[in-house]
Amino acid sequence: MKIVVIGGTGLIGSQVVHRLKEQGHDVSAAAPTTGVDLLTGAGLDEALAGAETVVNLTNSPTFDEASAGFFQTSMDNLLEASRAAGVGHAVVLSIVGVDQVPELDYYRAKVLQEDLLRAGGLPYSIVRATQFMEFVDAVLSWTADGDTVRLPRTPLQPIAAADVAAAVAEVAAGAPLNGIRNIAGPEVFPLDDLGRVTLAAKGDARRVVTDDTAGMFAVVKGDVLTAPEGARIAGTRYRDWLAA
Template identity: 55%
Template sequence: MDRLRATHHEVAAHGRSSGLDLLKGEGLPDALRAAEVVVDTIDAPSFDAKAVPFFRKTTANLLRAAEQAGVGHIVLLSIVGIDRVPDVDYYNAKVLQEVLVQEGPIPYSIVRATQFMEFIDKIVEWTSDSDSVRLPTTRLQPIAVGEVVDTLADVVTGPPFNGTLSVAGPDVFPLDELGRLTLQAHHDRRSVVPDESAGLFAAVPPDAIIAPAGAMIGRIHYTDWVA
């Protein structure tokens, strides 16, 4: 937001604290009044099958209200590789969200990002106990949130391209190695145990969620970021 304001764009952030509830459709007319571009970064409250009706309802409400408000560009933040992971409910829900935007009435741009660096700590804790952390060797290509935000700012200030742009960090790691780097940075003495059945990423094929050909590659390395 600061970057957009620095270039003399008017920006407003909306959520429940401002009276906006996409699931109920409340607050949308006020939030979208005079808006030229809308950026949808909403996340579902769970990673299970409940994410499907959540994204279906919130996206439908947003598109309907945006069309009525005369919005000319919808920008959706999504995830790299979600169409290559059929066994993860949350990714299937994000695919549905993309399809609704693609088939909707408003010109759109979809920005797919790889896993945020800021989320690796949480991933590590999903399958941990007091002695160890169990992680699969699924390959991730983490990107800093700030670089995703910069990409969104570029897309927001340009014309809709009615397609998908992928962004990713510069390095690929097996998730178990990311876990070791993260624990080491936190001076955490727990060991990381490779376990191909541990956590959500166990259902992800080996290279499904790393950068595809043509992706924009960031400059911030995870080893520098986590240090």
């Protein structure tokens, strides 16, 4: 099967490309560095020529209100080019519970991306993942101040990027879901406890202070960012990932 991975040089994309090649698929990684730009459409027609499946793993460079414009333009260009090329399956990576947090600009923008895909006239699949383990350090940095890190008790269920890539590759190589597959890590942590586990594992002497008003995850209500019923649960545990 010929599969094009847009954003195929990034954290998830490079692993998806590797996995699909190992399975024997004809896979190409498309990115600005390979001459493909979703925002301008440059190189898109050439990249999608003969493709059976396209996987869109591109992401907005910002998490503010400008992210909606990124997803609108990039999806418009991708869907138009995919229809013209006769692509039979379009896949995007999204976020578990994304439609339950309208307070966040970026989450609203990702919902827009999903809606554009559903309305785009192509068979499609949406893979929703929980928060990546690789991004926990960044989350801690948002509310770090001197020797303390302020974090809310928001429940998260972190998943390793390698497990996300495996799930995306599986969906890309299969029949269109015309729906959503949710994937998550095996453990739920309150974010403040996740911070403590992370700092302890790294020998970081900073102290986590529980503050339910701190950072972007403070607006999340309940456990909407954890695995819903029927989600696929990956095997990598957070402490094992840290140790590795």
